[in-house]
Amino acid sequence: MREQVITDPHAGHALLKLQTLVPPVGYIPDFLTPSVREGGLPAALEEMEATPPTRLKRELGRLAGARPLPAWTTGLGGPGGGRSMRSLVKALDVSARTLLAPRWTHIRKAIDDEVGLRSRALLDGGVLALLNSLRPLARWRAPVLEVDYPTDRDLRLEGRGLLLIPSYFCWRRPTALADPALGPVLVYPVTTRPLDVIPVNDNGLDRLLGRTRASVLTELARGHARTTSEVATAVGIALPSASYQLGVLRDGGLVASRREGQYVRHSVTPVGHILLDGDEGMRGGTAAASGPWRELRCE
Known part of the structure; x- marks a missing residue:
């Protein structure tokens, strides 16, 4: 994906434009995240393009108070700002097709x-x-x-x-x-999180337990007790593999299993949470x- 961005000048230009308005930390203008419940990306882009100029000016002014903005952003909330807004909407559309569509x-x-x-x-x-x-x-x-x-x-x-x-x-x-x-x-x-996007930590839990087993344990710690099939679906592995990995974790005292009616639900034990907390500490807390x-x- 990184290679695609580098080799596609349109994608690179779109991402550069968006990075101006979407910092890695701090305030992000609300108009960039419209609450659209139906219609997907096209509806969201349409609502964003229809943002009132007064709101654009207010939110961009707040962003400008935290970081310098290039000259083109001033046109978004000013007279005749439609062209600048259409350019921004186009950048979002290109970025979505480049970065999101493949995944x-x-x-x-x-x-x-x-x-x-x-x-x-x-x-x-x-x-x-x-x-x-x-x-x-x-x-x-x-x-x-x-x-x-x-x-x-x-x-x-x-x-x-x-x-x-x-x-x-x-x-x-x-x-x-x-x-x-x-x-x-x-x-x-x-x-x-699907298994193939969970990062491997060579010095942490992944190396200790193996990538799949670490993913199963991490998944169980993120919510309520899960059935074997729910774990398999969430992690992205076959049901027999999930059953095997859960059995190994249970034998090691990291997972507890209990029957509820026709289902067996699994959860992380205190020892498992301690292990996860220690790994998170190595990753940054x-x-x-x-x-x-x-x-x-x-x-």
Whole structure:
């Protein structure tokens, strides 16, 4: 994929344009992440292109206060800014086709698995179970949902519903729209990640347990107890392989299994969590171990 970006001048130019408005850390203008529930990317690009100039000017001004912006960005919120906005929309479209399209099957599967996981929590235990299932990314302490986030902020729902959006590209911590007047949205990292995108750490858990077994253990630690088939689907391995890997982890005291009706569900033991925490420490720490909490008050 990197080679494709290097050899494709259109893709390289599009990414350079987007990097101007999407820094690796810090504020990202809300208009770049429209909350479109239907229609996919075309609908999102259409909504973004229709962003009112006053909003563009306000959000770009906030971004400019944190980092210098090139001259072309001033045209987005000014008179006759349609051409600049169309160019930005085109850059997003090119980037999506270059970077996302080749891996869209994996991305879509991870999102679908996440929606299924949270839906089961909601059906089995109601809203409380759903909110509790977000640990350790968020903690429900009525009437406040405390969310791990790098800045302090209170967001009052004031009767509005909270839209939960699982994201394949949201890493370590959840995020939310910066403008409190917009619809309350909480974007959080997906629980599942396909096996072939889990990085190998030569000095950590992958080397100790093997890549597949480490992926199974990591997957189990990201949510509620899972069945063997759920683990196989989430990690992207065959059912017999998942059963074997779970058996090895259980024999090693890292996984516990219990029968619930016709299903056997697996979860990580305290020893397994200690092992995972140690590996995360080598990788740079866990999301829950650093940073203050953002509060979403459910009122």
